[in-house]
Amino acid sequence: MDQKGFANIALILIIIVLVGAGGYFIFYKKSEPITQQTPTPQNPTPPATQTQNNNSQTTATQDKTASWKTYTNTKYDIEFKYPSSLALTERERTHPTGDSFEISFRENNSLSLTVVVYLKNPTGDIDQSLNYIKTNYKDAQKIVVNNYPALRYFNGNKIIIFSGQKSYSFGNDVSGKSKPLTATDFNTVVNSVSIQN
16 A cells, blocks of 8 residues: 555544544533523522421411311320311220220211220330231331321321320221221321320
8 A cells, every 4th residue: 555545544534533523522512501690689589498388388287277176185195186077986995905095087977087095005116016017018117296206007098106105096097988088187187196195
């Protein structure tokens, strides 16, 4: 091969490399997002904070529960709000796992909400309870309700709050013949719980 042929091949390769590199940089520069800087005002408005959102949620909950009733039971150290459309019944229960107290809330004779106070947690501490519940409900998880350890399971329709030896089980009755609370109302009831140890 003579020098003229080699020089032509080398020149073609250099041109290909330069065109490829140029194309890469042009494409790369075009694909970068264009950011536009806006001047910062002298007195900027502070961004909304999580606290403000929580306050508005608290206000909305307070407005919603303003017409609700408050259930108080000093014997079992519990208080919570519930929709005023619900009628309640109470009963003591005795069974092999320990004594309990049940409050049933109904609307038009359809069960909506059940709260059971276990005087001694029948399955032990929260970890033992979680392991026991997970045998039937894979979605069981630990949560905190008003600074109390709790478990949520059954697609969020069951919550057990632990306080000392007692546990407080809240069940949103979603069986076929019931009239369950909305998820929002159920969570509002649970979040209104106050335990008077």
